[in-house]
Amino acid sequence: MTRTVARVIVDALKELGVRHVFGVVGDALNPLTDAIRTTDEVDWVGCRHEEAAAFAAGAQSQLSGTLGVCMGTVGPGSVHLLNGLYDAAKSRTPVLAICGQVPLAEIGSEYFQEVDNDLLFRDVAVYRATVTSPDQMPRMLESAVRAAFGQGGVAVLTVPGDLGDQELAEDRPTRFALDRAVTRPDDPALAEAADLLNSASRVTLLVGRGARDARAEVLGAAELLSAPMVLTLKAKEGFEGDNAYQVGQTGLIGNPAAAHALDHGDALLMLGTDFPYRDWYPKDCKVVQIDAREDHLGRRVPVDVGLAGDVGATLRGLLPLLKGSSDRAHLDDARNRFTQWQEGQQRLAEPDHERRWTGKLRAALDNRDHEIRPEALAAAVDRYADQDAVFTSDTGMATVWLSRFVTMTGTRRLIGSYNLGSMANAMPQALGAQLWAPDRQIVAFCGDGGLSMLLGDLMTIKTYRLPVKLVVFDNRRLGMVKLEQEQAGLPEFGTELDNPDFAAVATALGLTGIRVTDPADLHDSVRRAFDTPGPVVLDVLTNPEEVAVPGKPTVSQGWGFAIAKVKEVLSSREN
Numbered sequence: 001m002t003r004t005v006a007r008v009i010v011d012a013l014k015e016l017g018v019r020h021v022f023g024v025v026g027d028a029l030n031p032l033t034d035a036i037r038t039t040d041e042v043d044w045v046g047c048r049h050e051e052a053a054a055f056a057a058g059a060q061s062q063l064s065g066t067l068g069v070c071m072g073t074v075g076p077g078s079v080h081l082l083n084g085l086y087d088a089a090k091s092r093t094p095v096l097a098i099c100g101q102v103p104l105a106e107i108g109s110e111y112f113q114e115v116d117n118d119l120l121f122r123d124v125a126v127y128r129a130t131v132t133s134p135d136q137m138p139r140m141l142e143s144a145v146r147a148a149f150g151q152g153g154v155a156v157l158t159v160p161g162d163l164g165d166q167e168l169a170e171d172r173p174t175r176f177a178l179d180r181a182v183t184r185p186d187d188p189a190l191a192e193a194a195d196l197l198n199s200a201s202r203v204t205l206l207v208g209r210g211a212r213d214a215r216a217e218v219l220g221a222a223e224l225l226s227a228p229m230v231l232t233l234k235a236k237e238g239f240e241g242d243n244a245y246q247v248g249q250t251g252l253i254g255n256p257a258a259a260h261a262l263d264h265g266d267a268l269l270m271l272g273t274d275f276p277y278r279d280w281y282p283k284d285c286k287v288v289q290i291d292a293r294e295d296h297l298g299r300r301v302p303v304d305v306g307l308a309g310d311v312g313a314t315l316r317g318l319l320p321l322l323k324g325s326s327d328r329a330h331l332d333d334a335r336n337r338f339t340q341w342q343e344g345q346q347r348l349a350e351p352d353h354e355r356r357w358t359g360k361l362r363a364a365l366d367n368r369d370h371e372i373r374p375e376a377l378a379a380a381v382d383r384y385a386d387q388d389a390v391f392t393s394d395t396g397m398a399t400v401w402l403s404r405f406v407t408m409t410g411t412r413r414l415i416g417s418y419n420l421g422s423m424a425n426a427m428p429q430a431l432g433a434q435l436w437a438p439d440r441q442i443v444a445f446c447g448d449g450g451l452s453m454l455l456g457d458l459m460t461i462k463t464y465r466l467p468v469k470l471v472v473f474d475n476r477r478l479g480m481v482k483l484e485q486e487q488a489g490l491p492e493f494g495t496e497l498d499n500p501d502f503a504a505v506a507t508a509l510g511l512t513g514i515r516v517t518d519p520a521d522l523h524d525s526v527r528r529a530f531d532t533p534g535p536v537v538l539d540v541l542t543n544p545e546e547v548a549v550p551g552k553p554t555v556s557q558g559w560g561f562a563i564a565k566v567k568e569v570l571s572s573r574e575n
Contacts, residue, residue: 002171006031006164008137009098009157010039012174016145018069020045020060020435022053024080026073028100031164033071045435045464047428048456050077054084054097055425056432061093062415063390063436067148068093073100074161075113082124083422085154089124090419092152096144097121101160104132117158126153134166138174149178183292184313193288193305194321200267200286202330203227205245209234210272210292214312218271219245221315224324225269228261228334232273233403233418241409245331247338250280253403254551257338265330268301272311276300280552290314345404349379371543372519374473378405378445380526381471385412386441390433392416394426394450397479400548402445424453427470431457434466441530442468448499449478455505461535462510469529470537472502475544483547506537516540 003011009032013021022045025033036044047053053070061068068088072078078099088095099121102111107130121128127147129140144155184190197203203225211218215238222229222245229245233253239246250258262268262282270289274296275281281301289297290307297306307314378401385391387410393399395417408414415433417425430444451472461468473479478495485492503513512532516525516539529538 002167002169004031004035004165004167005131005134005137005159006035008168008171008174009141009159010035010042012138012141012145012176013067013069014039014042015174016067016176018042018067020057020432021069021071022047022056022432023071024048024050024053024073024077026077026100028074028102028159028161028164029071029098030161032098032159045460047431047460049454050080051082051084051424052428052431052454052457052460054081054095055087055428056084056435057095057097058084058088058091058093059392059415059429059432060436061088061095062091063413063433066094067145068095068432069098070095071098071100074102075115078117078158079115079120082120083420084425084428085121085124085156087417087420087422087425089126089154090417091415094145094148094152095154096148097125097154097156099156099158101130101158103162104160105162107160117156121154121156124154125156126151127155128158129156130158131160131163134163134168135170137168138172142174142176145176146178149176149180182310182313184309184317185307187317189305189307190314190317190321193307193318196286196288196305197225197267197269198321198323200265201325201327202265203267203269203325204261204265204282204330204334205229206232206250206262206268206270206273206275207235207239208232208271208273208275209238210274211235211311212238212272214272214310214315215239217312217315217319219243220319221269221271221322224319224322226325226328226331227265227269228257228331230258230261232275233399233416234414235273236403236408237412237414238408240407241412244335247334248341249403250551251275251277252550253400253548254280255338255341255404256551257334257341259551260337261330261334264333270301270303271315274300345375346379348373349375349405372516372522372540374401374475374542374546375405376519376522377471377473377526377540377542378402380523381443381445382406384523384526384530385443386410386530388412389441389443390414390430390437391443391445392426392429392433393445394447395421395423395480396447396450397475397483397548398426398445398447398450398473400480401473404548406445423447424450427451427461427468428454428457430468430470431461431464431466434468435464442466444468444470446470446472447479448472448474448476448497448502451502452497452499458506458509458511458535458537465534467534468536470535471526471529472537472539473542474499474502474539475542475546477544479544482544502537502539506535506539512536514538
């Protein structure tokens, strides 16, 4: 029996192993959603906002390595997908967005809700096309999916509302041919890289997510070179646990040990990373970079030897050429500094830290006895979360606390909007993650600003009975923006949030809500949240004045912070 355009698309999704399609229903999507309704193994997940749908689809793609799928109907429905799709594009994960369109004959007539999707998605998509005839299927769908996988990005297929239920004149099975090529540089290039590394006395590794599938080879390189390993945030997942070489992250969320390891090496080996912050790279250092994407080579820091290829395959060719180093002074120094920093951070998370370090006078003047340190909250979550938990985090201070206090031990996973830097990603990504792994614990580190931005999709979590644990760092602030203002010498402005009781909101929506205002209740509350069946919103009132000191603080940042505090005090007196 000849299939319709909608049936060809949905059958192909089933063949690709897609289990969930996220979106908001609309008339132009009716043929497609009806095909999903009548298809086993592919489920429709109705979200309250298309942005959440796109974030959820991107999360599933990042965690599974397969295709994430979302849908938006004509005009505004498709526009709402855009931010979540940008996050997928920046994360280089394959996502297919299927968008509705006005009837075919009305395209170009300024019809009600008409938006030019091919123009709208031009910047975000590696492939975009509008189906104008059933005869273009399944070829156009195959091209979209191959582009999403082959280039690691977003493909947008637009289907006019009157085309989805039209039958193909000549039907055939879809053919995708999605095998990924594994490449490595030629031998002379490897020899040049080996000569540079062999001549160095202090090598430091900077390891990114692109090296995740080459853990054994990366550890082998660190061992041979006696090299400390600085991790990007996205490399925590694959390299933080059981690793005697890693010294944590660099950058604004990083630590002094990682900054010192970079600054005091005479050679830097970059593996699968496009770490964007140029100020944190060493200035006088030889650099070897390995990356599967040739356009990444040398774009952040000048590179002496650039090797375009798969990290694992390239290292397997490079390691036999390395002489190795028995001088562990550089590695031991970095590891000792890292251990000392970690011990200091753990003291910040101790329940009685304020009483021991600030004294009774400040407590009397400041009256912050019942504001909880965000470090203590993050450390408690790390302590009680499962060893195979999946973590998501909102951009901003929630990510800082996760970076410093949650260790990716066991088989823990981690995703976030770490390239786009969007607000409001943690909760919808947790939604997608929980559907991908229904038997695993999903923990979202939510900023209060981020959660409130897409608050409506708490109802999606309720509707589908998803047992996610949403940990809200409720400091009544846009915390990262506040810190950025103060470091620049500006008084805090526009960052204060008039929050509701998020636990009470959760309860009203039919979820379990737990509110924590007293440090003495913190550990019991975190345990109770994890032990409670079903979804939980853990609303923890944290100290808005808590500062995350960067790994390499500058004098200008210190002066800026001091000046900002004086301005804030003067402003409060005037008011």
